[in-house]
Amino acid sequence: MQQLTVELGDRSYPIYIGSGLLGQRELFTPHIGGKQVCVVTDDTVSPLYLDALCRTLEGYQLISVVLPTGEAYKNWATLQQIFDTLLTARHDRRTTLIALGGGVIGDMTGFAAACYQRGVDFIQVPTTLLSQVDSSVGGKTGINHPAGKNMLGAFYQPKAVIIDTASLATLPAREVSAGLAEVIKYGLIRDAAFLAWLEDNMRGLRNLEAALVTEAVARSCAIKADVVAADEREGGVRAILNLGHTFGHAIEAHQGYGQWLHGEAVGAGMAMALDLSRRLGWIDTAAAERGIALIGEAGLPVRSPASMAAEDFIDLMAVDKKVLDGQLRLVLLKALGEAVVTAEFDSAALHETLAQGQS
Ligand SMILES: NC(=O)c1ccc[n+]([C@@H]2O[C@H](COP(=O)([O-])OP(=O)(O)OC[C@H]3O[C@@H](n4cnc5c(N)ncnc54)[C@H](O)[C@@H]3O)[C@@H](O)[C@H]2O)c1
Ligand SMILES: [Zn+2]
Numbered sequence: 001m002q003q004l005t006v007e008l009g010d011r012s013y014p015i016y017i018g019s020g021l022l023g024q025r026e027l028f029t030p031h032i033g034g035k036q037v038c039v040v041t042d043d044t045v046s047p048l049y050l051d052a053l054c055r056t057l058e059g060y061q062l063i064s065v066v067l068p069t070g071e072a073y074k075n076w077a078t079l080q081q082i083f084d085t086l087l088t089a090r091h092d093r094r095t096t097l098i099a100l101g102g103g104v105i106g107d108m109t110g111f112a113a114a115c116y117q118r119g120v121d122f123i124q125v126p127t128t129l130l131s132q133v134d135s136s137v138g139g140k141t142g143i144n145h146p147a148g149k150n151m152l153g154a155f156y157q158p159k160a161v162i163i164d165t166a167s168l169a170t171l172p173a174r175e176v177s178a179g180l181a182e183v184i185k186y187g188l189i190r191d192a193a194f195l196a197w198l199e200d201n202m203r204g205l206r207n208l209e210a211a212l213v214t215e216a217v218a219r220s221c222a223i224k225a226d227v228v229a230a231d232e233r234e235g236g237v238r239a240i241l242n243l244g245h246t247f248g249h250a251i252e253a254h255q256g257y258g259q260w261l262h263g264e265a266v267g268a269g270m271a272m273a274l275d276l277s278r279r280l281g282w283i284d285t286a287a288a289e290r291g292i293a294l295i296g297e298a299g300l301p302v303r304s305p306a307s308m309a310a311e312d313f314i315d316l317m318a319v320d321k322k323v324l325d326g327q328l329r330l331v332l333l334k335a336l337g338e339a340v341v342t343a344e345f346d347s348a349a350l351h352e353t354l355a356q357g358q359s
Contacts (some may be wrong), residue, residue: 021164031159034094036061040109040129042069043099071258082112098120102128103135110141114156124158127167129179132221148319149249178263179301186223192337240339243331244269250316267300277333279349290310310354
């Protein structure tokens with residue numbers, strides 16, 4: 001097992017990474033303050049892993065909420081089901097919520113924990129590659145609004161992140177690729193050596209070779225933990241974690257949540273960020289092509305949907321959180337492994353990038 005720490009003073013917390021951790025009671029108990037525990041999961045993950053987790057937590061006053069699966073349900077109505085269950089079972093302020101599932105479950109459970117009785121403890125048990133390398137770490141929680149992704153939410157840190165890499169065995173290949181988008185993101189923004197390692201090992205990663213997956217998860221979590229520790233509430237450097245996301249969120253919203261997977265939209269969005277960085281002359285053609293090739297090798301789209309015009313992007317990006325004081329800010333690359341957040345870019349170049357959809 002590997003262990004990392006997200007350093008946030010008295011709100012610091014551990015990330016445990018290893019195979020079979022779902023069955024290790026001693027990893028959970030130090031992070032559960034009271035007797036009541038509520039596991040939140042979805043109807044895809046529950047038949048796979050809920051029983052195992054419940055066995056691990058025997059002895060607690062344990063309840064579970066099984067939500068409908070998917071991004072389309074990351075909304076108020078679904079969130080309400082968590083509160084209804086907690087209140088019906090009379091869970092009090094010492095209850096601990098456990099998010100068992102992908103990023104949708106993690107984001108919703110974290111937001112529920114932030115709101116319930118003005119804040120209760122929660123633990124992340126991410127079961128998709130995307131949630132293991134990204135969404136479970138860093139304390140961004142929330143839900144979608146029809147007008148935009150993650151428009152309602154809170155910064156709220158978990159007490160622990162328990163990553164059982166064995167749970168990836170049941171994950172569909174398309175979801176593995178989606179998770180690899182965020183893994184590639186860390187290489188592009190922060191770590192050229194990691195990017196080269198990914199180029200060497202992409203095939204093995206897609207086949208979920210255990211040692212490679214553990215390494216990729218640990219290196220990704222280390223970068224995320226580092227960035228979050230430096231800038232928890234995204235006043236500065238944390239924004240680089242949004243590479244490809246301003247474009248990607250627009251794709252997700254335009255296609256309808258759940259049509260393009262988040263990671264797929266981010267894959268295409270990062271390819272667009274590479275393309276724009278090249279058009280601006282910040283990286284050369286070879287570097288852009290290298291990054292785009294790696295995204296493609298992960299099984300991800302490298303162009304926006306054919307049905308999306310440049311104007312669709314402009315409209316949707318205007319509601320994105322990266323717009324500050326009416327100015328669109330984008331994460332772009334100065335080199336492979338070095339990202340910048342900037343509002344200084346030529347709008348003609350942006351327009352050309354936006355008009356490059358799939359043909
Ligand atoms: N909070 C953050 O910092 C942050 C960062 C990145 C992404 N996100 C959010 O995360 C969400 C995407 O997360 P995701 O990609 O995990 O999606 P997801 O939660 O929808 O999970 C993807 C699918 O895999 C299924 N699944 C989960 N674990 C499984 C397993 N072990 N075996 C088989 N199937 C399994 C789920 O039921 C679902 O159908 C988006 O809503 C995105 O906004 C948040
Ligand atoms: Zn993301």
